Amino acid sequence: MEAVKAKNKTFKKLGFTYLETAEIVVSLNTLLANYQVFYNKLRNFHWNIEGPDFFELHEEFENEYNTVKENIDVVAERIRVFGVKSNFTFKKTLELSKIKEQEKEISALEMVREVLHDSMLDAVNASLETGDVVTENMITGFMTELEKRHWMFTSFLK
Known part of the structure; x- marks a missing residue:
């Protein structure tokens, strides 16, 4: 009975x-x-990029991790709006993230492919199902940025 009351409580x-x-x-x-692991991955790519595309990709990875850093704060603050504290340890972050760290050395083109492969916006489904328009709008904004990034990095790989 208590579970039913909790379920219907607003x-x-x-x-x-x-x-x-x-x-x-x-x-x-x-x-x-996902964003925290992705941020760390982008920082590592930024620091360790080598080759003829160094200057361009070094700057692009910096642009990307700065955007991700802002998004991390937006998401954490959105969680706080719901009255929940985001108390993440590295261990908890790695357990929850669907994005995995890149532990081996890879080429510049492999770094770009990896950035394109990492997807993190499954949260839009929960916002759609619950009617959470604010979270949906926030994530839609992130998706707009990701689509543009995807187009640009895909064009770079051609």
Whole structure:
């Protein structure tokens, strides 16, 4: 009986049930973990790029990690709006992230392919299912940036 009451209870500030809130926050925590691993990967690529495309990719990876750094803060603050603290350790981040670290040395072109391969915006589904328009708009903005990045890096690889 208590579970039914909790299921139907609304989150005072935003009007979502506790279960809807939990679904959104879980998906945002995964997004946050993905972004944090992706940020670290981009920093490593920025520091370790070599070859004839060094100057161009060094700058592009810096642009990318700066964008990701901003997105990390936006996602963490969105989680706080739901009354939940984002208390991430490196261990927890690596466990939650669908994006994996790159531990071996790879070429500049492989770095670009890896950046294109990493996807992290599954959280949009939870926002659509719960009617969380604010989170949906936030993630849609991220998707717009990612689509442009995908087009540019794909063009670079041709």
